[in-house]
Amino acid sequence: MIKKENINITGMSCASCANIIEKRLNESEGVSKVNVNLALEKASVEYDESSISKERIMDEIEKLGYGVIREERGGESDKVQINITGMSCAACSASIDKVLNSLDGIKAANVNLTTEKASVTFDRSKIKVDEIVARINEMGYGASLPVENDRDVEKLRREKEIRKLKVELIAAIALSSPLVLGMILMLVGIDVPLLHNHYFQLALATPVQFIIGFKFYKNAFYALRAKSANMDVLIALGTSAAYFMSIYNMFFQQGAMKDLYFESAAVIITLILLGKYFEAIAKGKTSEAIKKLIGLQAKTARVISGGVEKDIPIEDVKVGDVISVRPGEKIPVDGIIIEGTSSVDESMITGESIPVDKKAGDSVVGASINTLGSFRFRAAKVGRDTMLSQIIRMVEDAQGSKAPIQKIADKVSGIFVPVVVGIAIVTFLIWYIALKNASMGFVSMVSVLVIACPCALGLATPTAIMVGTGKGAENGILIKGGEHLERAYEIDTVILDKTGTITNGKPEVTDIISFKGSGDKDALFLAAIAEKNSEHPLARAIYEKALEVNKSIPGPDQFEAIPGKGVTAEYQGMKILIGTSKLMDESGISIIKAESQVSELEGQGKTAMLLAVDSEIICVIAVADTIKENSKEAIKQLKKLGIDIYMLTGDNKRTAGSIAAQVGIEHVLAEVLPGNKADEVARLKNEGRIVAMAGDGINDAPALASADIGMAMGTGTDVAIEAADITLISGDLRAIPAAIRLSKKTMRKIKQNLFWAFFYNVIGIPVAALGFLNPMIAGAAMAFSSVSVVTNSLSLKRFNPKRS
Numbered sequence: 001m002i003k004k005e006n007i008n009i010t011g012m013s014c015a016s017c018a019n020i021i022e023k024r025l026n027e028s029e030g031v032s033k034v035n036v037n038l039a040l041e042k043a044s045v046e047y048d049e050s051s052i053s054k055e056r057i058m059d060e061i062e063k064l065g066y067g068v069i070r071e072e073r074g075g076e077s078d079k080v081q082i083n084i085t086g087m088s089c090a091a092c093s094a095s096i097d098k099v100l101n102s103l104d105g106i107k108a109a110n111v112n113l114t115t116e117k118a119s120v121t122f123d124r125s126k127i128k129v130d131e132i133v134a135r136i137n138e139m140g141y142g143a144s145l146p147v148e149n150d151r152d153v154e155k156l157r158r159e160k161e162i163r164k165l166k167v168e169l170i171a172a173i174a175l176s177s178p179l180v181l182g183m184i185l186m187l188v189g190i191d192v193p194l195l196h197n198h199y200f201q202l203a204l205a206t207p208v209q210f211i212i213g214f215k216f217y218k219n220a221f222y223a224l225r226a227k228s229a230n231m232d233v234l235i236a237l238g239t240s241a242a243y244f245m246s247i248y249n250m251f252f253q254q255g256a257m258k259d260l261y262f263e264s265a266a267v268i269i270t271l272i273l274l275g276k277y278f279e280a281i282a283k284g285k286t287s288e289a290i291k292k293l294i295g296l297q298a299k300t301a302r303v304i305s306g307g308v309e310k311d312i313p314i315e316d317v318k319v320g321d322v323i324s325v326r327p328g329e330k331i332p333v334d335g336i337i338i339e340g341t342s343s344v345d346e347s348m349i350t351g352e353s354i355p356v357d358k359k360a361g362d363s364v365v366g367a368s369i370n371t372l373g374s375f376r377f378r379a380a381k382v383g384r385d386t387m388l389s390q391i392i393r394m395v396e397d398a399q400g401s402k403a404p405i406q407k408i409a410d411k412v413s414g415i416f417v418p419v420v421v422g423i424a425i426v427t428f429l430i431w432y433i434a435l436k437n438a439s440m441g442f443v444s445m446v447s448v449l450v451i452a453c454p455c456a457l458g459l460a461t462p463t464a465i466m467v468g469t470g471k472g473a474e475n476g477i478l479i480k481g482g483e484h485l486e487r488a489y490e491i492d493t494v495i496l497d498k499t500g501t502i503t504n505g506k507p508e509v510t511d512i513i514s515f516k517g518s519g520d521k522d523a524l525f526l527a528a529i530a531e532k533n534s535e536h537p538l539a540r541a542i543y544e545k546a547l548e549v550n551k552s553i554p555g556p557d558q559f560e561a562i563p564g565k566g567v568t569a570e571y572q573g574m575k576i577l578i579g580t581s582k583l584m585d586e587s588g589i590s591i592i593k594a595e596s597q598v599s600e601l602e603g604q605g606k607t608a609m610l611l612a613v614d615s616e617i618i619c620v621i622a623v624a625d626t627i628k629e630n631s632k633e634a635i636k637q638l639k640k641l642g643i644d645i646y647m648l649t650g651d652n653k654r655t656a657g658s659i660a661a662q663v664g665i666e667h668v669l670a671e672v673l674p675g676n677k678a679d680e681v682a683r684l685k686n687e688g689r690i691v692a693m694a695g696d697g698i699n700d701a702p703a704l705a706s707a708d709i710g711m712a713m714g715t716g717t718d719v720a721i722e723a724a725d726i727t728l729i730s731g732d733l734r735a736i737p738a739a740i741r742l743s744k745k746t747m748r749k750i751k752q753n754l755f756w757a758f759f760y761n762v763i764g765i766p767v768a769a770l771g772f773l774n775p776m777i778a779g780a781a782m783a784f785s786s787v788s789v790v791t792n793s794l795s796l797k798r799f800n801p802k803r804s
Contacts, residue, residue, distance in 0.1 A: 002032065005054050006396070007043045008069035008157070009036070009061060013219055013276075015413035015458025016230030017066070020223060024060055028052060035402050039462035039790075044397075065222020069157060080129050082118040084111065085142035096136060103127060103135065118143075158284050165277045172212050172270040175204045179263035198250050198260065205262035209243050213269045229417035231454055235272060237421065238449030239265040242775065245442060259439055261446070261775070268450050268779035275783025279455075282790040285797075293392050293473065296348050296367040301332035304376065321379045325370045333366040333382045340375030344368050349387065349476070349729060394478050394727075398469040403482035405750060406461035409757070413454040420452040420765065427769040440771050447768035451778035452761060455786035460753035463793035468746030475801055476714070476729040477739045484725040486750075488709050488743035490690045494638055494736060495669070495681060495703070497695035498649035498656070499537060501713055501733065502663060503625035505696065507537055509545040510606055511622035513597050521549055523619035527611050530569035530576040533559045538607060538623050539567070542578075564650050564673035566609065577612040580652065582671075584610050584617070594620050605658035607651055632663045634733030639664070641737055644689075648672055648680060648703075674699035678706045694728075694736055711736060734802065742801035749796055753789045760785050 012018060018036040021043060025034040030051025035044045045057055058068040084096065093111040096118065100109035105126030111118045120132055129145065136143035182195030194200055210217075216239070219232035242261035249258045300311045304322045314332050317323070322338065325331055331344070343355040346368040355371050358364060364377055366386045383389065424445045431441025465482040472479050479485050499505050512520040528546030531539035532555050546553055556569035556576070565586075566579015577587055581598065584591050589612050591598070601608040601622040611619040638645055646667040647660045656670035669680050677695075681703045684691050693700070693707035701723040704710030712724030713731040728735035760781075768778050 001049050002046055003049050003054075004044065004046045005057075007045060007054075007058060007061070009041050009043055010067035010069065010157075010161075011219060012036075012038055012041060012066060014038070014231035014453075014455040015409060016223065016228060016417055016454050017219075018458060019410060019414050020064060020226050020228040020230065021061055021066065023228070024064055024226065025057060028057065028060055031057070037402070037462050038458040039466055064226050065219065079119070079121045080132070080145070082120060082133060082136065083144050084116050084118055084136060096139060096141065099135065099139060100132065103132070106132070158280070162277070162280050162284070165273060165280055168212050169270070169273045169277050172208050172266070172273055175208050175212075176263070176266040176270045179204055179266055183263050198258065201260060201262040202247070202250070205243060205246075205266045208266040208269050209239060212273070213239065216269070229421070231417070233417055234420060234449050234452055235268070237424075238446045238775070238779075239268050241442070241449070242268070242446050261443075264446065264775040264779075267776045271776070271779045271783045275787055278784075278787045279459075279790060282787060282794060285794055293388065293395065296330075296388060298330040298332040298367065301379075302326075315383070317379055317382045319379055319382055322376055323379060324374070324376050326374050327370060327372055329370050331364050331366055331368050331370060331377075333379045334386045335364055335377040335380045337362050337364060337375050337377045340373055342373035342375050343371045345371050349391070391473060391478060391729075394480060395469055395473045398465070398479050398481050398485075403461055403465055403486040403750065405486055405747075405754070406482070409457040409460055409754060412758075413457045416452070416454045416457070416761075420448065423765060423769065424448040431771070443775060444769055444771045446775045447771075447773045447778040448765055450775055451764045451768045451773065451782050453757075453782045453785045455782075456757035456760060456789045457754070459786055459789050459793075460757050461750050463790050464746050464749040464753060464796065467793050467796040468742060468749075471796055471799065471801065472739065472742055475735070475738060475742075476732075477735055477742065477801070478714075478727040478729065479739070480725050480727075484709060485743050485746055487690070488692070488726065488740055489747040491643060491692045491709060491740055491743075493644045493646065493684055493689040493691045495646045495648050495684070495691060495693045495707070496665075496733070497677075497693075497700050497703075498647055498651065498659060499625060500696040501694050502631045502647065502659065503627050505537060505625065507541040507607070507623045507625040509541055509621060510624045511601060511620070513594075513620045513622075515593060515618055520619075523611055524621070525550055525553070526571070526574075526576055526613060527578050527609075527619070527621055528553045529556050529571050530559070530567055530578050530611075532556065534561055534567055536561075537625075538609065541623050542609075542621060563675065564671075574613055575615070578609055578621075581610065584612060587612070587615070589615050589617065591617055593617060599654065602652060602654035603658060605655060605662065607655055627659070627662060628731075628733060631733050634736060635664045637734060637737035638740075641740060643737075643740070646680075646684070648677060648693075648695075650674065675702075677703035681706045692736070692740075694733075696731070711739070738801040742799070745799050745801070746796060749793055753792055756792075757785070757789060 009021065015038055018038045021036045022034045025031050025043070025045060030048040031045060032048065033046040037044070043061070047057065061068050097109055097111040100106055100111070100118065100120060105123045107121040107123060109118060109120045118136070122132065133143045133145065178195055179201055182192065182201070185192055186196060216232045216235045219230065220236040223230045223233055242265040246260040246262045249260060253259060298314055301314055301317045302309050302311050302324045303317065304324055309324055317333050323332060323335065337358055337360050339360060341359045344358050344364060345355045346365060349365050349368055358375070367388045381387070427448050428441040428445040431444055432438045435441070461482070465485060468485055469479050496502050512524055514520050514523050524542070524546045528543045531542045532553055543553065556571050558570040560568050562568065562579065562583060565583040566577065569576045577583060577589070581591055591610060594610060594617050597620050598608040598610070601620065606622040606624040609621050609623065610617055611621060635645055644667065645665050646669055647656065647665045648669045649656045650672055651670055653668070653670040656668045660668045672680055677700065681691055681693055685708065691707050692709040692711055693703050694711040694713065695704055696713040704712060704723040709726060710724035711726045711728060714727050714729035726739055728739070764781060767773055
């Protein structure tokens with residue numbers, strides 16, 4: 001069975017590190033796909049559970065010298081922390097310990113009386129977490145899984161990393177400052193014996209080099225052991241060369257003035273730490289969209305049990321619980337209103353600022369805010385199944401994915417360090433042999449080593465993807481992956497399904513025209529009988545209209561739906577057909593007497609359906625769907641972007657043409673059967689177009705999947721949303737041009753980042769080789785190149801994709 005896991009990784013310093021891990025894991029048996037994201041510090045791994053375990057994958061990463069965060073989440077890993085209440089002494093903890101260790105499937109259990117927790121390692125194939133909790137409860141103690149979110153652990157880890165970097169940076173600045181001051185004073189001719197004392201300089205530089213800078217040596221060692229090289233190799237080589245050359249010159253160079261580079265080595269490490277510190281802070285900001293989404297979650301729910309209201313933690317809410325919500329409160333989980341009316345602000349989920357009126361039978365979404373009335377609703381989705389949880393997971397997956405353009409950077413960073421080392425050696429040899437200047441050759445070599453920066457290459461794409469997908473989520477645009485974000489910017493053709501996409505998808509009966517003396521009520525009754533078992537929106541409109549004048553509608557004796565044409569049914573010996581002219585023609589039924597009425601209704605943009613009983617037309621029923629309020633504006637915005645728009649519908653050409661004209665669409669694909677929608681998408685793709693398809697129904701799923709970019713309206717079916725690459729939560733068509741604008745802006749940022757990352761190295765390395773750069777300046781430039789890339793990506797946060 002193929003499984004997908006996200007693994008948090010520590011210790012990566014540049015794109016080469018990510019490449020090393022990807023290469024090693026891809027070589028592991030059972031691993032089918034690996035994507036290591038430097039900005040997120042995560043690996044997304046798809047693997048066959050029967051061939052390799054998650055533990056083994058994490059072990060492989062650790063063997064390379066990197067760290068992994070072994071999350072202990074209830075029910076998702078082989079290790080779980082369980083909170084226990086009611087223990088009064090060591091005997092209690094010992095008895096629980098003994099019982100747990102005796103259970104089949106428990107590998108190890110350790111109960112801690114002080115922390116009131118049990119740490120249990122178990123085999124998921126033999127025992128479930130719920131069974132372990134239940135067994136402790138059976139003993140008379142209280143057991144529950146911790147409610148702490150694993151994302152809180154991630155936040156704490158990042159904060160700890162920033163604090164550690166800050167301490168190291170302060171120490172490095174304190175030790176490096178006297179060295180820099182001594183150098184400056186020497187340049188202006190002021191002699192301070194202590195600052196210029198060689199042993200004093202050695203004493204200051206050594207802890208910077210080998211204590212504060214130890215991480216660079218450690219990471220370089222692991223990289224070389226893995227037969228690769230990364231940024232740490234360059235830093236370790238460059239600073240070590242400066243440090244050990246200074247020691248050599250201290251003892252062996254002739255003359256009073258010796259060429260010492262202690263300040264260069266110390267300052268390079270200090271500046272790199274400064275860059276890493278700023279980079280860590282900036283990288284934290286790229287994931288703010290996730291933090292905002294998590295912050296939307298309610299903490300408690302007011303559950304009604306036995307007529308009594310009780311506030312409970314949101315984690316304890318179960319499907320079927322009845323929950324009370326008062327004005328101004330957050331709705332805790334997804335559900336259906338069973339009592340009361342209100343107006344709900346869903347802007348945090350859909351991006352739409354106008355509150356939505358709600359009544360009994362309507363659905364509500366967790367994290368939205370109840371603005372006016374009070375109501376009660378029944379919980380339908382809780383925990384990981386709520387819409388907000390799904391959105392968070394989708395955004396996390398998208399932020400962890402790679403855009404195809406990143407492959408360029410990956411290829412370059414894979415060979416970057418060996419090439420730079422080669423250039424550095426050649427630089428020294430040219431200065432030493434051809435120009436007879438070993439000192440200048442040495443300085444230039446160190447400058448080449450420290451100015452080269454694969455970090456900027458590794459961060460150029462993922463940071464922009466993270467901010468771009470996060471910005472999309474804030475505006476109700478959920479993009480499933482970086483590849484879709486990149487592809488969307490190339491879209492030149494958009495196909496819009498009519499029903500539920502351009503229109504509201506809630507058609508109503510507008511006209512009933514009867515023939516042969518049969519009354520409208522009788523004709524509508526027979527039509528409703530035939531349509532009762534159909535799920536088509538037009539059929540539901542007829543059935544609901546008939547219910548307004550009839551207490552109940554009997555079902556047909558026989559029923560058959562003919563996709564794209566209509567239905568046939570039998571009732572009390574009568575054969576009933578209702579549908580299109582094509583259905584009547586194929587059934588040998590003349591429609592001459594109804595042609596003028598059908599033409600007139602279709603000219604008004606209505607769908608005219610013919611009702612025949614025993615091979616004779618007795619009625620024409622017209623159904624119309626209202627156009628969404630913002631459809632016309634959305635079409636206008638798409639045209640402004642230079643995109644061709646096609647409307648796809650099963651309606652006849654006359655009706656389809658009328659609807660298209662109302663919203664400003666010139667290209668119409670009419671009378672398309674549900675099964676042929678994907679064929680129309682393929683036909684346009686074969687013309688060389690980059691096609692996006694937007695739809696909301698089950699029958700749209702194949703077309704959404706076959707398009708270059710499938711866009712599902714969030715108001716549609718789960719099947720359509722699953723098949724799509726981008727989900728527009730609000731169902732507002734204006735989100736389509738907004739998604740395309742966001743894609744274009746994000747891709748612009750990625751290209752800017754890659755350009756500056758390449759330009760910086762292409763210009764910086766030759767300048768350093770020619771001797772125009774002091775190693776300290778080179779180190780500063782390297783340190784801030786990656787910061788500039790992250791900062792450029794963060795500027796996306798100010799972009800408003802809804803502004804045309």
